[in-house]
Amino acid sequence: MIKELKSKGLSNTQIANEVGVDRKTVGSWLKKNTMPAYKTRAVKESKLEPYKAYILDRMNEGCVNAAVLYDEIVEKGYQGKLTILREFMRPHREKALSKASIRYETPPGKQAQVDWGEFFAQQADGKFKKLYAFIMILGYSRDYYLEFTENSKFDTLVGCHERAFAYFGGVPETILYDNMKTVVAHSHKAGSDKWNQRFFRFADHHNFTPVRHRPYRPRSKGKVERGVKYVRGNFWPRIKSFTDLVDLNEKALIWLDTKCNARLHQTTRRIPKEALLEELLQPMNLDPFLATDLVSRKVMNDCMVSYESNYYSVPFRFVGSRVGIRDLRNGMIEIYDETGSFIDSHRKLSGKHQMQKMKKHFEGLLTQNRQAKARKAPLVIPDQSPKVHQRPLKVYDSLIGEVTQ
Template sequence: MKEMLQRGMNITQIAEELGRDRKTVRKWLQADEPGSYPKRKPVEGKLDDYKDYIRSRMAEGCLNARDEIRERGYTGGITILRMFMQPLRPAVQSKATERYETQPGQQAQVDWGHFRVALDDGHKRLYAFVMVLGYSRAMYVEFTEDERLETLLGCHTRAFEYFGGVTETCLYDNMKTVVSGQADNGEVIWNERFARFARHYGFVLRRCKPYRPRTKGKVENGVGYLRKNFWPRIRSFTGLQDLNDQVRRWLDTVANQRVHGTTHRVPAELWEEEELRPLPEVSFAYADRLHRKVAADCYVSYDANRYSVPFAYVGATVEVQDEKNGTLRFYFNGQLIAEHPKSLGRHQVVSNKKHFEGIRTATSRPVGEPTPRYVPQTAPEVLERSLSVYESLMEQAMFQ
């Protein structure tokens, strides 16, 4: 305040600058040094003799010490005890969560992350599917355009293929595509189709404890690592397929090759120790295929864009499978005939030149120039008669 006064500011200006009353400013300016407040004499509380014991028990993982200290002679109220324990609870819970480790191949944790990207006409939200193996901390990431059940099933399938197997259990929070509700007895009601998917791949569904999101802290840390390490690297991308190609390279060269902060080991090295269950021979039919007719120009319309297929299927009805991760696949009678990156825009044309190769020779064969055929004209046929016939005709003419 005295420095401000020396710079030419008056008391009113100093009071406005500091948000204080002018009388208070004037009083402090008149003082030679800041005032001091007398220290209160500490009053011994009923809990003081038990604080060290409570800290030691909480360090061992105990979060309810009321009965124990009452047995030791505590006569105070529960409110004072709770107020003392409350600041210590997060550290204890975090420590207990970090100590929980799983055996190789025992568990995978799954969660979604949300990211915003800039488009020419505004912003769009993208979703990042993240699966982390509990033992090795190996990660799989895939960006999608929604969190629907079909998308979740497809992401699981490709994650299992990436890891080369399936864990015994998979841990989730209360995402609606996995958990349908809870019975009166507290049992989880799983989504029926997702439960069938889990049975097909042979893993057991697990839900993290309510109000304990740190139970799946491995995957939450994975989402945070994705946001802090991978996302700042991205300057631009041409579509979801391109973005997923970039994140796959990041997984293979950075995320799964670094020394993990908790295990102090490289996830890719521990990944080799994971005892994963083998994948089933037949994959689960996870995507609903839509039917579209191939136009005369070899294109199929889907989601306000047009995609080419081989010209041999012009006029046929094909099936479109949208993976929701930037990939479109086109099938005919169950056979894959085309694959394209999905356009994020509208009214775009996505082509593959190979789909048009041979179209001229097969459908528009050039017709040769017509060559006239020469047919020579023959002399008219002459009827031959004997001379007696002509003599007879001359005699008849003379007598007439």
Template sequence: MIFDEIKAQGYTGGKTILRTFMQPLRPAVLTKATVRFETSPGHQAQVDWGRFRVDWNGEPKRLYAFVMVLGFSRMMYVEFTEDEKLDTFIGYHLRAFEYFGGRPEVVLYDNMKTVVTDFDERGHAVWNERFKRFAAHHGFLLQNCRPYRARTKGKVENGIGYVRKNFWPRVQTFTGLDDLNRQVRQWLDTVANVRAHGTTREIPRERWLREGLKPLNPMPFEEVDKQARKVSSDACVSYENNRYSVPFEWVGQIVHVQDLKNGKIRIYYGERLLAEHPKAAGKYQRVVNEKHFEGLTAAGKHKVSQPMPRLVPKAIPEVLERDLSIYEQFTDEAVVQR
């Protein structure tokens, strides 16, 4: 970074002279000898968060840098955000994969609470269910660092250090996160990914051509991501602190909620669509479709009235009226027969 700055100010010398000049100023650093772990092309990426402090309208504020480094080429992706939430994390994976032109076979994480919810009795990571579905959808495996062995993700740790030492001092001002991310993207494209890497001695972008990354699933994850819920006695399911109705016949059944991330919620039983609702903007709201309760007997004093039997009077048979002359004729006929 110093070389870039003094070169812009007119320095015409080389890096060797600058290193010689800077050598007495560098502090002595003692490190433990370790065996460096190198990955094959396309096999692994490493991910971690970096934390940075900024002056945000006169108040100190923490920003988070999502950093992903491809293990073989050392190609790096960086993006700043205001939180470390799971949806943010998933979105940054997608943009990193888009930047790299594909995904590796495995992604390595430390034991961040966003994705590792617990450990089983054998010490294996219990992954966040939704993040595990996201990884399975796009076809990459999840791997976590062994506890107290952070050096197993040294590539991304070094990447965060490089961001802190080389990019961060360049940032004098920024107008917002969009501007800060524009600056870091320019740094990635003009500095980080085009310089000779200190370990490989190759340019990451040129080495990246040999990564052989796999394509992502063309179907967006949010279109297939569904979360299981049980339909409660009021014919509603709970999702993100709100309740949504389904037809009352499904009370007690396990259904699946799909958040389209476009303001709509869909609820399925298998492949059958039971309901679609606008997504509630707040919390503790109840979103219902009145048609879902049609035919349901109400509780309490507002019972649906039962049909009452109706008495129908028996009909009086009609009497046929005849002229009296007809009866006289019958009488005459009887006398004749005698």
């Protein structure tokens, strides 16, 4: 065709425009006597090819994060770029996201799920304070427990568990956790070595089995993750103000009892607090697991102990003794004697140099003090000697005069 057009007097540029090729290509082809031949390029196998089956399997399991899958296949030997992986995943992503999941239901008493949520409250000075919400949900009944705390540290986590067990009236057989460091020490290890050993002892103390949530499998911990969203969307907007954590947790308990656990659950079509009666929970160990050493303080003469620059009363019989203070980090502190026996609890004071007294701690002290003073006072003893009638001296002078006359 090119040679024919050339024979008709067209220029190389006109021919190039006519047949849709470059002008230089027209010139090189006109110099040849035979038709140009094209060699088929050998298709080079993609660096991703050996890993495609693994990637599709992981996407079917619910992991659609390209960065996560990239790290996994790099460990298996992949040497390509992340962009190649993204291109391969793009047409499969929508199918993986829309894939129906099989709901995992547990029998009564079998499992609970635990997670933390972060919330922010505005203080009087305009600054925002971070609060932590501990949430435990029973798998069968969907009964919730909610508690707000100052932090999510180990001793706080342990205390929240024990109060949740008390609220539910028992302990489930297993509890599911994500990879929080207070629970899981080594996510890559197996057996008991993967657990934080202090938490493992706590689980043994209350006779339940901790179960680790499999990474990148959000559906396996969906109950409690939806629970955090439910608290954020249903409870938190109801709270316009609160005085302290104790006040906030009192509001949370009212919400649990009157709204959350009293509603018709959309999945089970049952009321959680009624289904709770069917949970086959184990009895909880009534001895608290003291996760941290108690803060030792000496009881002063005024029946007060100092903690974080504030003062709290204890029964007067402990004056001069040492007691232990346990900060629950939920707005309350507990006081124990030297044997570890519980004495009393106080609402935690904010600020400094404040004092909190309980009237009952001083009952009997005033009476005892008065009795002690009476015993130490001098006794008034009546004079027991014979009484002698006393006369003026002039009487005796007159008597002597009579005798001498």
